[in-house]
Amino acid sequence: MAYFPFFVDLEGKKCLIAGGGIVAYRKVLVLMEYGPQITVVAPQFHPELPLLKKELGGKLTLLERKFQDSDLEDADFVIAGTSEEELNRHISLLCKAKNIPINVVDVQEECSFIFPALIKEKHITVAISTGGDSPTIAKYLKGKFKEAIPDGFGDLAEQLGSYRDLVKEKVDLISIRTDIFQTMVEEGIRQGGVFTREQAEELIERKLLEHEGKSHTNRNQEK
Ligand SMILES: C[C@@]1(CC(=O)O)C2=NC(=C\c3[nH]c(c(CCC(=O)O)c3CC(=O)O)Cc3[nH]c(c(CC(=O)O)c3CCC(=O)O)/C=C3\N/C(=C\2)[C@@H](CCC(=O)O)[C@]3(C)CC(=O)O)/[C@H]1CCC(=O)O
Numbered sequence: 001m002a003y004f005p006f007f008v009d010l011e012g013k014k015c016l017i018a019g020g021g022i023v024a025y026r027k028v029l030v031l032m033e034y035g036p037q038i039t040v041v042a043p044q045f046h047p048e049l050p051l052l053k054k055e056l057g058g059k060l061t062l063l064e065r066k067f068q069d070s071d072l073e074d075a076d077f078v079i080a081g082t083s084e085e086e087l088n089r090h091i092s093l094l095c096k097a098k099n100i101p102i103n104v105v106d107v108q109e110e111c112s113f114i115f116p117a118l119i120k121e122k123h124i125t126v127a128i129s130t131g132g133d134s135p136t137i138a139k140y141l142k143g144k145f146k147e148a149i150p151d152g153f154g155d156l157a158e159q160l161g162s163y164r165d166l167v168k169e170k171v172d173l174i175s176i177r178t179d180i181f182q183t184m185v186e187e188g189i190r191q192g193g194v195f196t197r198e199q200a201e202e203l204i205e206r207k208l209l210e211h212e213g214k215s216h217t218n219r220n221q222e223k
């Protein structure tokens with residue numbers, strides 16, 4: 001069955017990861033880009049995790065002990081990736097009973113959410129899932145789609161995002177706004193991923209004048 005990709009704001013959300021091996025380390029690497037508060041609980045850690053802790057500071061907590069049920073208490077979502085299959089299943093059952101979203105790495109039937117193959121360029125995220133049919137296809141498509149994203153596209157999206165309020169403030173008609181945003185993207189791509197604030201201001205004025213000219217002509221034709 002196909003899974004629906006909700007895009008969730010994870011900034012500051014509490015993520016508990018049970019297990020601290022390579023699997024857990026990879027999950028931390030992916031998730032840290034989305035700003036959650038991550039706690040990893042395991043008797044032994046992959047050597048990269050303490051190094052990452054130095055980099056991430058308070059965003060990453062390492063609890064060097066076995067998992068306890070009480071670890072779930074304030075978790076917003078959980079990943080079970082210990083080497084103990086029974087324990088992973090136990091964590092999954094507890095989470096499901098408490099309505100806490102749970103991923104058991106590579107065990108679809110124990111998951112309430114699954115991981116997609118991800119492309120991230122600043123705030124642009126492309127997520128690919130095959131509903132569990134073939135993670136290898138998801139990975140393959142990731143490689144293909146990555147090639148299709150123009151250089152600097154994440155930067156361009158971020159720039160255009162910073163002009164949204166300006167456009168909304170100056171332009172009332174949605175159809176003109178849409179035209180402006182469309183032109184910004186086309187010009188931004190043509191200019192290699194850059195569209196400056198000055199250009200945005202000029203474009204807004206030009207499109208407003210164009211529109212005024214058009215409605216003027218229309219009024220004259222109506223007479
Ligand atoms: C996308 C990605 C993200 C990530 O892991 O972060 C991901 N798996 C990846 C790779 C990968 N995983 C596996 C292989 C070996 C080849 C193969 O088995 O096909 C490869 C390929 C490789 O490593 O080259 C083994 C595997 N995976 C699952 C099972 C269980 C089963 O089949 O029942 C088994 C068999 C275990 C066994 O043999 O016992 C299950 C799941 N794996 C998922 C996600 C979820 C569904 C995603 C979807 O909807 O497509 C789901 C359902 C649950 C979950 O884990 O969330 C990541 C791509 C990384 C990237 O982005 O590059």
Ligand SMILES: NC(=O)c1ccc[n+]([C@@H]2O[C@H](COP(=O)([O-])OP(=O)(O)OC[C@H]3O[C@@H](n4cnc5c(N)ncnc54)[C@H](O)[C@@H]3O)[C@@H](O)[C@H]2O)c1
Binds near residue numbers: 019024042065105
């Ligand atoms: N390595 C892979 O590429 C891979 C891929 C897919 C699935 N898996 C599966 O995912 C699981 C984790 O893989 P890994 O390679 O990270 O294994 P690993 O052996 O490197 O790490 C296992 C981790 O689980 C921790 N652990 C054991 N008992 C625990 C407990 N009671 N409470 C909390 N943590 C506990 C260990 O301390 C360790 O940190 C395994 O079941 C493995 O079969 C591994």
